Amino acid sequence: DTAVSQTPKYLVTQMGNDKSIKCEQNLGHDTMYWYKQDSKKFLKIMFSYNNKELIINETVPNRFSPKSPDKAHLNLHINSLELGDSAVYFCASSALMAYEQYFGPGTRLTVT
């Protein structure tokens, strides 16, 4: 009965590959997010979707494409992976207009 789940938890891949990370929330929330935690441990917003509509896109390379098939799912697809994409990616969700966001366990992506 995990509230926000992500798969996979670990992902190791080579430069140039394309990969996807999946996120699902069972909290009934309307808004979902992707955050990136880099090697310096900073957590930064990448995208936000409200009921399948993109509302925040924070200067992320267009190799990153979020997709929301329904309001309970927000997937992140990354094309042509680069070494600098290595990071931990967190999915989160919140109720509409709520301040508190609830995070998934993270996906550690390593690009070699």
Place this chain on the structure above:
Amino acid sequence: DQQVKQNSPSLSVQEGRISILNCDYTNSMFDYFLWYKKYPAEGPTFLISISSIKDKNEDGRFTVFLNKSAKHLSLHIVPSQPGDSAVYFCAVNRQGGKLIFGQGTELSVKP
């Protein structure tokens, strides 16, 4: 240009004593402030929050203080327990918007 700063990367406290974690922000328009706790290999967990119309919010052992004039936020944990050992992130949010995080403070509570 970091909008949220946690200037202490680490803090060590004895079990039973008070832990005080600090956070400074730059934008007086921020209206909601949050603290998250993070264990290794897990996602951040929401801990406690405070609106800009208040200066204190308490939940059990955790109290958050907000000093708007100083643009300063602090989290007090009393009494500290070994299970509180984790990285603590402060964050700010404007309604419906993104969370802007500080860089975290690693708290170690020693038995």
